[in-house]
Amino acid sequence: MRKKQVLIGLIGTKLDTPSGMRRWEEWRPSISLFGFEDLLIDRFVILHQARLEAALERIEADIHHISPHTTFERHCFDFNDPWDLEEVYDKLLSFADHYPFDPENEDYLFHITTGTHVFQICMFLLCEAQYLPGRLIQTSPPLKRRGPTWRIIDLDLSRYDAIAQRFAREQAARVAFLKAGIETRNAPFNQMMAEIEQVAVASTAPLLLLGPTGAGKTRLARRIYELKRLKKQVAGPLVEVNCATLRGDAAMSALFGHARGAFTGAIRERAGLLRQANGGLLFLDEIGELGLDEQAMLLRALEEKRFMPMGADEEVHSDFQLIAGTNRQLWREAHEGRFREDLLARIDLWTWRLPGLKDRREDLEPNLEYELREFSRKESRRVTFNREARQRFMRFAQAPSATWRGNFRDLNAAITRMATLAPGGRINMEGVEAEIQRLERSWQGGDSGPGEVGLVARVLGASVALDEFDRVQLEGVLAVCQRSRTISEAGRALFSVSREQKTTNNDADRLRKYLARFNLHWKDIKTDEEGA
């Protein structure tokens, strides 16, 4: 059984009501809808004003000639002021509430050619909000060489190919922008960036970026800011700060500012970073390093958009979006009382873990291209690899033995060094070999490199008191543990020599006991690896 087609429309007080024979030569929008060869309307729900009652007889008779099977249903619809949006919307809404719509068996078309513009707007709004369960239909008057026309206005924009394609194109462009134009190939990473794009353009809530140092948190925060600025979603500046650099009173004052004379040496008033970020974006990297007092103040600033600068009498206002970065296990920190749970709950809303470079080996090549391009741009000279050198470097870079401990920071440093030393702007085999040795040395050594936090510090906290002798050993053990999927696998790797000699099988137990000396459990190490 075919669904019945029902038209619901207002009789136009001027256009629909001419009388006399000439009316057939005029364009009557409501009547014209029944004369189309490709549109068959079973029922016309006529919305009309009381004073048009007389004209309705004629209108129905005329429609009956051109559409003999159509039935009619009249609804009197009187507006005191048809230009008053509140009144028109209210009357249409109560019609929508009371009309016995039967979408299982009937399709509804709402005619928006007649009525005041306010009426048309209200029809549109109610259709869009699905109070009126159907589609909009519009008629147009005849032109010179063609008769009148009709068309359905479908409000589902995704159904229009051109618009959908445009949306997709713009979105793809924004994602590419976030990735700094690097054509990354790692599927989980690309998916994550697509999600970040969606949230970045749609939300002003805090964003939390996790991931090892050098994974690109800062770069991403900057791109998010640029994207929002291009979309005119932020007017204020991007303010970046690494919380690890803030200590004691200086931290409070740097973040929240101080009044003149707030403490010894506070000679002038200071606005503080939060106030600088007003209307813009605040990137707090290493947010786990923030002291508890600063955390409390930050929470208030996020919730109330107000806070008290040091030594001030009055609160100040600042409205900013927060992006927080961390490499720490914030929930564990919160559990152990080092991080405020309420603050964490506030910022752990949109959380993404940026993978390290070793987990995105397929992205090494596009990032290498990017770094070369950037170097060439900054130094205004073109640098390229020769073919063998490039193959050698990529082989090394993608091998499992390359840990890329400093992630993109390592890659950036490697390219910068090779490019700087490249004779005639051409990186050759010699340069690559030298760089490979340099990288290997830095990854092998206990030396974590500048800014790098060792595994021991990550697992036990930076302030743990430990003999250097134990630290070096534990660092090595933890590295193996992180590479291994199970404790047995780690045990086998760590005790392979003694195992061959003694043919014992309790490697896992031995490892467990070793870790216990530092109050560590296997799952502590692994959760640290796998994230919040």
Next chain:
Amino acid sequence: MIEIDGSLGEGGGQIVRTSLGLATLTGQDLTLTKIRAGRQKSGLLRQHLTALEAAAAISAAEVDGASLRSDHVVFRPKGIFSGKYHFSVGTAGSAMLVLQTILPPLMAADGPSEVFLEGGTHNPAAPPFDFIERVFVPALIRMGGRVKVTLERHGFFPAGGGRLRVQVEPSQLKPIEIMTRGRLQRRRARALCAHLPEHVGQRELKRVAQRLHWPGESLELEMISDAFCPGNVLILEIESEGGVAGFTAFGRRGIPAERVADEAIDAARVYLSEDAPVDAHLADQLIIPMAMAGGGRFRAGPLTQHTLTQIETVRRFMRCPIKVERDGRCAEVVFG
């Protein structure tokens, strides 16, 4: 099951209506595909749906795909059932086209039928009632058809609402030949004016008198008051020993009456310059009855694409051989 590709020939509504009429007439199942493919609004439109409903009504057919814009229809007739019918055509669509669909089967039915058709009787996209009454039905009667058409109300575009009564008796059609025009017997020009000033029709008739030199007694102005909307049509009839030919033109808003008249006059002059007795529209309409008669022949001016499509479609349904022979600009169509 006969399968007809609806995009063949002109690929319009004609092949749909003709196929439905022939399936009903011959009692064969029909699948119509690619209905009106390639047209701006493809598939079945309202006027085609009405023809489909009418054909299904007189044949008690099972129908699949009878919906607006459908491009695929399966039609299984169960017989031809004479009786009293009433069909309404919306959009001022031509009731005459529906009549052309159901008339051949109703002539082949066992008993008499009475059909009331409502809708457009004078629609520019089809031969007007007057052509059917004065040109086509007389030709049918010569073949043994027992058909009577009566106009009860004029239905012009865009209001439609005309009404027509059709009485059909079972008819055994016999082969006839319409090969020569013979002596000219009568000429008539009729200008119909509904809710329009008299001068519209008078100017059309004056133009006919000027260009065709027809005498005053052959010119008739008919003022029509029963139509629901204004309308104007000029009908030229040329009757000779070989039969009647007709030429029509419809008045349109913004087109001077003289130019409207010229359209019918030009067609009549082409006809008069040749010697074939059958005009282009009648040629089209004669194909099915002549095939039903199983024989006969006629001579007409250049065959239209419409007529050639008609012949092709009839060949799919009926055994009667149809041969087309060219004779200069004219053509001879031979049945049986």
